[in-house]
Amino acid sequence: MRKIAVVTGAAGGLGRAISKQLIADGLQVVGLDIDADGLAELGQADHFEGIVVDLMDPGAIAAAFDHIGTAHGGVDALVNNAGTCFMSDFPNIPAEEFEAQMALNFSGAFHCAQAAVKLMEGRDGVRKIVNISSNGAYNFDAFDPPHYRASKAALDTLTKDLARRYARDKISVNSIAPAMTETPLFNVVSEEVLAEAIAQMPHGEPMKPHQVADWVGFLVSPAGDVSSGNVIILNQGRDVR
Numbered sequence: 001m002r003k004i005a006v007v008t009g010a011a012g013g014l015g016r017a018i019s020k021q022l023i024a025d026g027l028q029v030v031g032l033d034i035d036a037d038g039l040a041e042l043g044q045a046d047h048f049e050g051i052v053v054d055l056m057d058p059g060a061i062a063a064a065f066d067h068i069g070t071a072h073g074g075v076d077a078l079v080n081n082a083g084t085c086f087m088s089d090f091p092n093i094p095a096e097e098f099e100a101q102m103a104l105n106f107s108g109a110f111h112c113a114q115a116a117v118k119l120m121e122g123r124d125g126v127r128k129i130v131n132i133s134s135n136g137a138y139n140f141d142a143f144d145p146p147h148y149r150a151s152k153a154a155l156d157t158l159t160k161d162l163a164r165r166y167a168r169d170k171i172s173v174n175s176i177a178p179a180m181t182e183t184p185l186f187n188v189v190s191e192e193v194l195a196e197a198i199a200q201m202p203h204g205e206p207m208k209p210h211q212v213a214d215w216v217g218f219l220v221s222p223a224g225d226v227s228s229g230n231v232i233i234l235n236q237g238r239d240v241r
Contacts, residue, residue: 002028002047003123004072005220006065008055008112009082011038013183014132017209018079021217023047027077030068032061032112055082055108056100065115075119077128077220080109080155085136085148087188098147105151110158117162117171126170126225129162130216131155133177135235141200142179143193152177156231163229172228176215179235180206202236 005022009015010031019029019042031050033039039050049071053064068075083105086097113129120127136144137152156175163173180197186206189197198206212234218224219232233239 002026003076004028004030004068004074005077005079006030006032006068006075006112006116007079007081008032008108010042010050011035012081013185014181014209014212015081016042017213018081018216019048020045021210021213022077022079022220025217025221027220028072030072032064033082055112056103058107058111061108061111062115065112065119069119074121074123075116075127076123076125077130078112078116079130079132079216079220080112081132082108083132083134083151085144085185085188087145090146093145093147101147102151102154105148106154106158109155113158113162117166120171125222126172128220128224129159129171129173130219131159131173131175132212132216133159133175133231135177135179135233135239137177137231139179139235139239141239143189143197159231160229167228172219172225174219174224174227174229175231176212176219177231177233177235178207178212179238181212182206182208200238202238207234207236 005027007019010019011033028047032053036052043050051064053060086101134152136149159175
C-alpha cells in the first residue's frame with residue numbers, strides 16, 4: 001500500500017520535481033495547483049492525482065482535503081511548496097499585493113497543514129510536513145522584497161511551532177530554504193538582477209529543482225524520521241561567515 005503525499009504547487013517547476021521524486025520513492029502523490037493543464041500533464045504518470053484548487057481560498061483547500069480523506073483514507077506527508085515572489089518594493093507595495101503574497105506563501109500552507117494534520121491521525125509511522133521556505137527569510141543581502149521575506153519567515157516559525165506541538169504524535173515538520181533555484185520564478189526579475197544573484201552562488205550556477213526534490217525525498221523517507229523543527233539551508237555554502 002503506497003503512502004499518500006500531498007504536494008501543493010505541483011504543476012510548477014519545483015513542484016513537478018518534488019512530485020516525481022516522491023512517486024519514484026513509492027508514494028501516491030496528490031498534487032494541488034490552480035494550473036489545470038499542468039496537473040493534467042503530470043496526471044499522465046502513474047500514482048499521481050491532480051486536484052485543481054486555488055490555494056489562496058481556505059474553502060477550496062478544505063474541500064480538496066475532504067476529497068483526499070474520502071478517496072485515500074488519510075495523508076502521510078504534506079509538502080507545502082506553492083509560492084511566488086511579487087516584486088514591488090517597499091514602501092510602494094500595493095495592499096492587495098501584500099495580501100496576495102501572504103495568502104499564497106503563508107496562509108495557504110497554514111490551512112493545508114491544518115487540514116493535513118487531521119488526516120494524519122491514526123496513520124502508521126512518522127508522518128511528515130515539509131515546508132518550502134527560502135534563503136530570503138534571513139539573508140538580507142539578496143534582492144528579495146520585504147513582503148516575500150515576511151511570508152517565508154512566517155512559514156519557518158510555523159514549522160517550529162508544529163514540530164514542537166506534534167513531536168509526541170510522531171509528526172515531523174521541517175523547512176527547506178533554498179537559495180537561487182532554476183524555476184519559472186526566474187522570470188519575475190530582470191536579467192541584471194538575476195545575473196548578479198547567480199554570480200553570488202559559490203558554484204557559479206543556480207541549483208536545480210531535482211536537487212531540492214532530493215532533500216524533500218530524504219525528509220519524507222524513514223531517514224528523515226528523527227529530523228523535526230529544522231530549517232535546512234541549501235545555498236552551496238554562500239552565506240557561511
